[in-house]
Amino acid sequence: LRIAAVYALSEETKFEAVVKGSLDKILNLMRDLGYDGIEINIPNPFNIDVNQLSSKLNEYGLELSAISTGLSYLSYGISLTHSSKDMREKAIKFFIKYSEISSTLSKYNYVVIGLARGKCEGRPKSEALKTLRESLEKILENTEDYGTIFLIEPINRYETDIINTIEDSIQLAREYRRVKILLDTYHMTIEDVSPYNAILKAGEYIGYVHAAENNRLAPGMGMLNWELIICRLLRIGYQGYISIEAIPKPSYEEMLRVGIKTLNQYLKPRRDS
Ligand code: LER
Numbered sequence: 001l002r003i004a005a006v007y008a009l010s011e012e013t014k015f016e017a018v019v020k021g022s023l024d025k026i027l028n029l030m031r032d033l034g035y036d037g038i039e040i041n042i043p044n045p046f047n048i049d050v051n052q053l054s055s056k057l058n059e060y061g062l063e064l065s066a067i068s069t070g071l072s073y074l075s076y077g078i079s080l081t082h083s084s085k086d087m088r089e090k091a092i093k094f095f096i097k098y099s100e101i102s103s104t105l106s107k108y109n110y111v112v113i114g115l116a117r118g119k120c121e122g123r124p125k126s127e128a129l130k131t132l133r134e135s136l137e138k139i140l141e142n143t144e145d146y147g148t149i150f151l152i153e154p155i156n157r158y159e160t161d162i163i164n165t166i167e168d169s170i171q172l173a174r175e176y177r178r179v180k181i182l183l184d185t186y187h188m189t190i191e192d193v194s195p196y197n198a199i200l201k202a203g204e205y206i207g208y209v210h211a212a213e214n215n216r217l218a219p220g221m222g223m224l225n226w227e228l229i230i231c232r233l234l235r236i237g238y239q240g241y242i243s244i245e246a247i248p249k250p251s252y253e254e255m256l257r258v259g260i261k262t263l264n265q266y267l268k269p270r271r272d273s
């Protein structure tokens with residue numbers, strides 16, 4: 001298992017559970033703290049300098065663990081289930097571009113479908129899910145060459161009404177070869193009967209993990225049992241990233257420090273052996 005944290009490639013984000021600030025400073029700190037990778041939330045994939053990002057990651061020796069996309073929804077209303085066809089097409093173009101960037105920058109090649117799935121907006125859930133499937137199929141068709149894995153993330157009811165629980169997401173992961181589940185421990189504490197058992201339920205379909213406490217602070221600053229979470233992940237044979245997506249309080253430095261320390265307490269003996 002490897003450890004990352006989520007960084008927002010935009011200062012004026014409305015998403016609170018990310019690290020913001022100078023990329024150099026943060027990559028430097030994350031390297032010093034022992035992080036293996038960084039997950040970057042990119043608001044607009046048409047607006048980034050891929051070469052510059054690539055050389056920065058190389059310079060600090062951190063991997064790109066995944067590209068997350070929630071800021072495209074929060075900044076531009078990008079939604080794969082938007083009721084306007086034009087907007088859906090725009091969203092599909094965004095995801096094809098995310099996929100292209102991911103395939104050049106990351107050996108893992110994961111793109112998150114989080115908030116950018118959108119919301120029901122008055123439609124029956126079945127209809128919104130059908131629209132999501134249609135958009136997803138178009139994205140998959142157009143990204144065969146990039147080979148990207150799309151991570152569908154169950155998100156709690158206060159942020160979306162499409163795919164809240166692990167069960168909701170398993171169906172999609174079963175259906176599509178390049179779709180896996182992103183477990184977010186914070187959302188799981190709100191939606192799943194037991195966040196620990198949900199790991200066993202999602203099992204082989206898990207492609208990626210977001211780690212935060214029940215209060216969305218860093219692992220170690222809340223009520224979750226991280227030993228049990230890691231134990232369960234290992235039991236199902238999970239070998240990917242745990243990416244800390246937590247509110248940077250009391251400061252992002254402290255959040256990053258406490259987060260990796262808590263996870264390493266249960267991972268370290270295994271990582272070193
Ligand atoms: C949103 O709450 C979240 O967890 C993000 O990973 C979604 O883009």
Ligand code: MN
Pocket residue numbers: 114153184210245
């Ligand atoms: Mn998340």
